[in-house]
Amino acid sequence: MDSTNRRNLIWGLAAATLALLIVGLFVWQRSRGPEAPGSAAPGRDGAIVPVPGDTPTGPPGERPVLTPSPATSAELHVLLGEEAVPVQSDVVVEALEIEQPWVCAGEPVGLAAHVTGGGPDAVQRWIWRTTEGTVALQPGSALAWPTPAAPGVYRVFFQVCTDLGGRRIGVLASRALDIEVRACDEPAAAVRIEVSQRGQGVYAFTAVVADEGAGAGITDYVWDFGDGAQLTTTAPAAEHTYAVAELGPADVAHFAVTVAARRAGAEPLTGTTAVLVRGMPGTHDPGPVLLEVGRWQHDPARNRWTSDIQVQVREKGPIVWERLERFTKYFDDRTESANLDWREVIAVDESLAGGGFRGQVLVPDESVPPEVKQIIDVLHGRASDGAEVTVSWTPFKRAPASPGDAGVGQ
């Protein structure tokens, strides 16, 4: 890293820290659940009783007038047609996080709650009074709150609840947050991050700079994926895989992703986004080998397509690879197959333990005329216990013939 880049990085980190400090994004609080079981709110007669935790979180100072009418969580429970019962628990709302002390009308604002305690039956939710007079509800710890069009101060509640049967719910913890909404005409974020999920925990990110002029001098992009991983790219795109296996089957984790587009002699442009990652039940058996295959690339000098490949033997090694079966699929639905010497199809760069290897899969240009839709390779081998082992992949695929069918590309 040269001195300019180092200076820009330091500036970026300092700016980020300063922003956090000045704007006071984190509003730390500790909110224990109701201490007195039975002080229901509302009671069966519909009387509204304050619920601990209704004291709003927000900037210090004079309490503003709420829009629409002032609301307590108890009032919202009534409007939701539910009977809320405070329940003693170990649940603690450690923090409610909001983007900034006030937000622009009509722009969604992100809210996130940090909670400790609670069992598998604990339900996290946000509730708030809408300008139409109804009560909106969103489950989960994160919320993109649909900021009203009219300026004012609005109150949003975060609650951790549990079902008690029928329309009764137990409130394990509750916390209010007042959000000031102002009419404003502020510029958009310097960098917008587009997110595209590509599978379980796999995300592709693209940084889009709002001001093309400001983006002209960008030297590189420093990505922080929110899970401790960072990456620097010269192109405005990055991909990251989150450790989904560490999540329980019912867990949802959210990560803040930031990018700093560094510019020579100028402040970096920054942007942020979030991804939600959810665990799932089941145990995935990857089989005796671990396969990694890269995207195919054309090698015009040698008139062929190549894909990086790595086969690692996990168990049952050594595995002796015997043949490679190559299927060629055509757009007219024909399929041809051929048994090939696997070492003629795969150029091995390095042999790995147990019969594993690292190299490139080769597809000659003459094997993929325009009418070919896809190649599928199946590598057959024999494990030490005599069992057949197969791994398969695609080393070439062509986009759909119809121009309107975009999305699959070579």
Add this chain to the structure above:
Amino acid sequence: MRVAAFSIACAVAMSMASVAQADGLDVGYGDDCWSTTSDADRDGLHDGCEQELAYSFMPLLWFDSGESGYGRRPHFAVKSKSFAGRTVQIFYMDTFFEDTGVTTGHDGDAEFQIAEVHFSAGRWYLDWMYLSAHRNSVCDSSAWYSYDQLEYDTASNPQNAFRGRATLYAAEDKHATYNTLGTCDSGCYAQDYCSRHAYQELDATTGLEGRNVGSTAVPLIDRVDLNGKTEYLMQDRAFKGWDDQWYRPNSGGYRPHLNEFGF
């Protein structure tokens, strides 16, 4: 949106900016869906509401031009996740008759999707979808997708909306489902192939009418006869797609998946 600081809250807002346009679906039921009247599977949800939710959020599928296995007889199950969160899950059993993939062919194809939806202020909103894609195989590409990572066709169906019925992509012949063409393109070591060739509702014939299997605890439908063949959807046995050719294997059944996801 103004220049953002590095906070999760801000990030959530930016990633879900489209929530401002969210309008979900009106299915004719509200949180009266939680009811013990007319509750044949005794799961605390009104049967009529289960039917309406399953129909309303039933996914749309894009198939590739090379698809040779459209045949299916979908069913569904619904369960309450919580009343406090006004959330239910809908398990869509695709029940394709066969997988005609070059290297994977088998009778029966037990791919599935789970839609997690919640009720708020008069409408139901899709929060998450689990899309099976060769689940528990060596190239398992299944995933949970939050609502902002799914596509919604509101152009050809004005009744649909953002956070309503999702549009999915079914891999050619193998029926693994994905949120986008790009995700499909990389699925199963890039072997899956999707395109926008043919567009169908998951159940284009009956709209899932009368296809509620109940739950593993209280099955409403188990045995299903079709074309002189029988399948037992709720039992832990192979799913043969109402077929049983000697030259190819059968698919695993739905019961393990139902168990794992608590249906």
